[in-house]
Amino acid sequence: MGLYLLLQLFCLATTLDAIASQPLVKPGCPDKCGDVSIPYPFGIGDSCNIGVGGFNITCNNILPNPKPFWGDFEVLEISLPSGLMRIPNDISYQCYNNAGVLLNHSTTSLSLYEDYSFTFSETRNRFIAIGCDTVGLITDQITGQWGSDFTRGCVSICRRPDNMTDSSCSGAGCCQTEIPKGLKRFAVEFTSFNRHRNVSSFNPCSFAFLGEEDVFRFKPLDLEDTKLLERSRSIPVVIDWVIGNEGCEIARKNSSTFACVSENSDCYNSITGMGYLCNCSKGYEGNPYLTGGCQDIDECEKKPCDHECTNLPGSYSCSCRKGFHGHNEDNSGCMEDTHADKSVVFPVLLGIGLSLSFLLIGGPFLYWVWMKRRLIKLKEKFFQKNGSLLLQGKISSPQSSAVPCKIFTIEELKKATNNFDKSQIVGEGGNGTVYKGILPDKRIVAVKKSKIVDETQIEQFINEVHVLSQINHRNIVKLLGCCLEAEVPILVYEFISNGTLSEHIHGEGYEGHASSISLENRLRIAAETAGALYYLHSAASTPIFHRDVKSANILLDDNFTAKVSDFGASRLVPLDHTRITTLVMGTWGYLDPEYHQTGQLTEKSDVYSFGVVLVELLTGEGPISSIRSQDKKSLSRYFLSSMKENRLYEILEERVRDEGDEEQLMLVAQLAKRCLKPKGEERPTMKEVVVELEGLRKFHEHPWEPKKYEETENFLGKSGPSQGYPSNVTAEYSIDGHILSALEAGR
Numbered sequence: 001m002g003l004y005l006l007l008q009l010f011c012l013a014t015t016l017d018a019i020a021s022q023p024l025v026k027p028g029c030p031d032k033c034g035d036v037s038i039p040y041p042f043g044i045g046d047s048c049n050i051g052v053g054g055f056n057i058t059c060n061n062i063l064p065n066p067k068p069f070w071g072d073f074e075v076l077e078i079s080l081p082s083g084l085m086r087i088p089n090d091i092s093y094q095c096y097n098n099a100g101v102l103l104n105h106s107t108t109s110l111s112l113y114e115d116y117s118f119t120f121s122e123t124r125n126r127f128i129a130i131g132c133d134t135v136g137l138i139t140d141q142i143t144g145q146w147g148s149d150f151t152r153g154c155v156s157i158c159r160r161p162d163n164m165t166d167s168s169c170s171g172a173g174c175c176q177t178e179i180p181k182g183l184k185r186f187a188v189e190f191t192s193f194n195r196h197r198n199v200s201s202f203n204p205c206s207f208a209f210l211g212e213e214d215v216f217r218f219k220p221l222d223l224e225d226t227k228l229l230e231r232s233r234s235i236p237v238v239i240d241w242v243i244g245n246e247g248c249e250i251a252r253k254n255s256s257t258f259a260c261v262s263e264n265s266d267c268y269n270s271i272t273g274m275g276y277l278c279n280c281s282k283g284y285e286g287n288p289y290l291t292g293g294c295q296d297i298d299e300c301e302k303k304p305c306d307h308e309c310t311n312l313p314g315s316y317s318c319s320c321r322k323g324f325h326g327h328n329e330d331n332s333g334c335m336e337d338t339h340a341d342k343s344v345v346f347p348v349l350l351g352i353g354l355s356l357s358f359l360l361i362g363g364p365f366l367y368w369v370w371m372k373r374r375l376i377k378l379k380e381k382f383f384q385k386n387g388s389l390l391l392q393g394k395i396s397s398p399q400s401s402a403v404p405c406k407i408f409t410i411e412e413l414k415k416a417t418n419n420f421d422k423s424q425i426v427g428e429g430g431n432g433t434v435y436k437g438i439l440p441d442k443r444i445v446a447v448k449k450s451k452i453v454d455e456t457q458i459e460q461f462i463n464e465v466h467v468l469s470q471i472n473h474r475n476i477v478k479l480l481g482c483c484l485e486a487e488v489p490i491l492v493y494e495f496i497s498n499g500t501l502s503e504h505i506h507g508e509g510y511e512g513h514a515s516s517i518s519l520e521n522r523l524r525i526a527a528e529t530a531g532a533l534y535y536l537h538s539a540a541s542t543p544i545f546h547r548d549v550k551s552a553n554i555l556l557d558d559n560f561t562a563k564v565s566d567f568g569a570s571r572l573v574p575l576d577h578t579r580i581t582t583l584v585m586g587t588w589g590y591l592d593p594e595y596h597q598t599g600q601l602t603e604k605s606d607v608y609s610f611g612v613v614l615v616e617l618l619t620g621e622g623p624i625s626s627i628r629s630q631d632k633k634s635l636s637r638y639f640l641s642s643m644k645e646n647r648l649y650e651i652l653e654e655r656v657r658d659e660g661d662e663e664q665l666m667l668v669a670q671l672a673k674r675c676l677k678p679k680g681e682e683r684p685t686m687k688e689v690v691v692e693l694e695g696l697r698k699f700h701e702h703p704w705e706p707k708k709y710e711e712t713e714n715f716l717g718k719s720g721p722s723q724g725y726p727s728n729v730t731a732e733y734s735i736d737g738h739i740l741s742a743l744e745a746g747r
Contacts, residue, residue: 611675
C-alpha cells in the first residue's frame with residue numbers, strides 16, 4: 001500500500017512538473033501585459049517575438065491598468081490555435097437635427113501592416129450599418145488615396161420604432177454585408193436619402209462599423225445617439241494572422257525559418273490563402289512555435305476509465321484491476337473473476353471465435369447495407385429540407401404554368417464537376433458558388449451550389465427554380481434542372497462561356513480589354529437585354545420582375561449574345577397586381593430611388609436599373625465610384641449631371657466616341673436619361689426601350705439627308721458640323737412590325 005501511494009505521488013509530481021514546463025513565451029520574456037496573455041510568436045520587445053515586424057507588442061505598463069499595443073492598436077486578445085487577434089472597435093457616425101442639418105460626425109479608416117500576413121477576418125467580421133435613413137459604405141479609400149480594390153455597402157430603412165426587432169440585422173434599422181478576403185485597410189463612408197428629417201424624433205444618427213459578427217446583437221435602443229457608442233468597446237474587430245506568405249510544403253524546406261519547431265506539432269495552411277499556422281498534435285497542448293512547447297496531455301486526469309488508466313504519449317489505455325477481467329476501452333465490461341469462470345472458458349472462447357468469424361465474413365456486407373440505408377435517409381432528409389414540398393406546391397398551383405425541370409441526383413453532379421473541385425469554380429456571389437460541369441451526354445453546364453444561411457435562402461432557391469421553369473427565351477439563361485438531395489440546394493443551367501458584361505466593359509479579369517466590345521455589339525447587347533426584360537414583364541405567362549438587373553447579371557456567349565441571369569431575387573406578380581411591397585433588394589448603384597421612398601416595386605424599377613446598364617455601356621464606368629465627389633459617386637447622378645451641363649461627350653468611353661455618330665450617341669443617351677427619371681410613371685416601358693434600341697441599331701441603314709441639329713452638339717458638349725436626325729425616327733420604329741415579331745420569336 002505504501003509503495004502504491006508513493007507511485008501515485010510520483011505521477012502527480014511529474015504531471016505538475018509537465019504543466020509548469022509548458023512554455024508559452026521565450027525564456028526570460030514576460031507572458032502578460034495587464035490581464036492579456038502575449039504568447040510567442042508575439043512578444044513584448046524585439047528579442048521576445050519571432051523576429052519579423054508584425055509580431056512586436058508594446059506594453060504601456062501604466063498602473064493600475066497596463067495595456068498591450070500592436071502598433072497603434074490596443075490588443076484585447078491573441079489566440080494561438082486559431083490565429084486570431086482582437087482589437088477594440090471604432091464606430092463612425094453622422095448626427096442631424098430635425099431640420100436635416102449635420103450636427104456632428106466621425107468617420108473611421110484603419111490600415112494594417114502591408115508587408116506581413118495580417119488581414120481583417122472575412123469569416124468573423126461583418127460591416128454593419130445602423131439607422132432608419134442610412135446607406136453605409138466600406139471602401140478601400142484611405143486618406144484620399146483610391147486603390148480601386150472594392151466598395152461594398154448596405155441600406156437600412158425604417159419609418160417607425162416598431163418596424164424593428166431585437167437581433168435582426170436584415171435592413172430595418174440595421175443591415176450588414178460581408179468583406180472581401182485579404183482586406184488590409186478600409187474606410188467607412190455615409191450617405192442618407194432624407195438626412196434623417198422623417199425619423200429624427202427617434203433616430204437622429206447613422207452609425208457604421210466593422211465588428212465581430214457573433215458578438216454584435218442589434219437592439220432598437222442602438223438608434224439613440226449615445227447607446228451604441230457606450231457599448232462599442234464590447235464589439236471587437238477580429239484580425240487573422242499567419243506566419244509568412246508560403247504554405248506548409250514550401251515553408252518546411254527552410255528549417256532555419258520554419259516556425260513549427262516543437263515536437264508533436266502540425267502545420268496547417270491558412271484559410272486566408274497565404275501563410276500557415278502551427279498547432280499541437282492530438283493528445284498534446286502548449287505552444288507549437290517554441291521548442292518543447294507541445295506537452296503530453298494526461299487524459300487519465302479526466303477519469304475516462306472505470307478501473308485502471310495508463311497515460312500514453314498522445315493517448316491513454318484502460319485496463320481492469322486485479323480480480324477483474326474484460327476488454328471494453330472504458331472498462332464498463334470489467335467483471336469480477338469467479339471459480340465458475342474456469343469451467344466456461346472454452347465455451348466462451350468458442351463463442352468469441354465464431355462471432356469473430358461471422359464479423360469478418362458478414363461484417364463488410366452489413367456495413368455496406370447500413371451505410372446505403374443511412375445515405376438514402378440522409379438524401380430524403382435533405383430533399384425535404386431543401387424545399388421539395390414548397391417547389392411542388394408552386395408548380396402544381398392553378399396560377400402556375402411551370403414545366404417540371406429535370407431532377408438530378410447528387411452523384412450525377414459530383415461526377416460532372418469532379419466532386420465539386422475548386423478548379424471547376426467559374427464564379428462566386430452572395431447567393432452561391434457556380435461550377436463548370438460536363439454531363440454524360442457531353443453537354444457543358446453551370447452548376448450553382450447555394451449557400452444555406454437561414455430559411456430565407458431556401459425560399460430564394462425555390463423561387464429561382466419556379467421563375468426559371470416558366471421562362472423560355474433565347475436571351476435568358478436556360479434552367480436545365482435542379483438537385484434537392486444534397487446538403488445545399490443546387491441548380492443546373494446551360495453554360496455561358498464568355499463571362500459577364502461587367503467583366504468586358506470594366507476590364508474585370510480581362511486586363512487590357514476594357515474596350516473590347518464595339519459600339520455595334522453594345523447596342524445589340526442592350527437591345528437583347530431589354531427584349532428579355534420586356535418578355536419577363538409582359539410576354540411571359542405570369543409577369544416577372546427581375547429586381548436585380550445589373551451588368552454582372554448579364555452573361556455573354558462566344559458570339560457576345562446576351563443572356564440575362566441570376567433570378568434569386570426575382571418575384572412572380574399576379575396578373576391583377578402591378579406592384580408588390582418588399583424589403584429593399586438589388587445592388588447599390590442600380591436601385592430605383594422611388595423604390596427607396598415607397599417600398600413599392602414595379603416593372604419601372606427594372607427599367608431604372610437597365611438605364612444604369614445602358615450608361616455603363618456608353619461610359620465604361622462602374623455603377624459606384626470612389627474617386628468622384630460625394631454627390632457624383634453614383635454613375636446615374638454623374639451621367640445626368642453631365643447631360644445637364646452639356647458635357648456628355650467628355651464622359652463617353654473612347655471607343656464609343658470613335659465608332660458612333662454624334663446624333664446616334666445623343667439619342668442613346670436621351671433614352672438612358674428617360675430610363676433614369678426619378679418617377680417611375682415618367683420612364684418608358686421595356687417594350688418602348690426595345691423598339692428605340694432596335695431603331696438606333698439601324699441608324700446607318702436609313703439614308704436621310706443630313707441637316708443641322710444643334711441640340712445634339714449641346715448634349716455632346718462639342719462644336720462643329722453635325723448630322724441631323726429626323727424627329728419622326730422614334731415614331732417610325734415604334735410601329736416596326738419586324739421588331740415586335742422578333743420579340744415574340746425570342747420566346
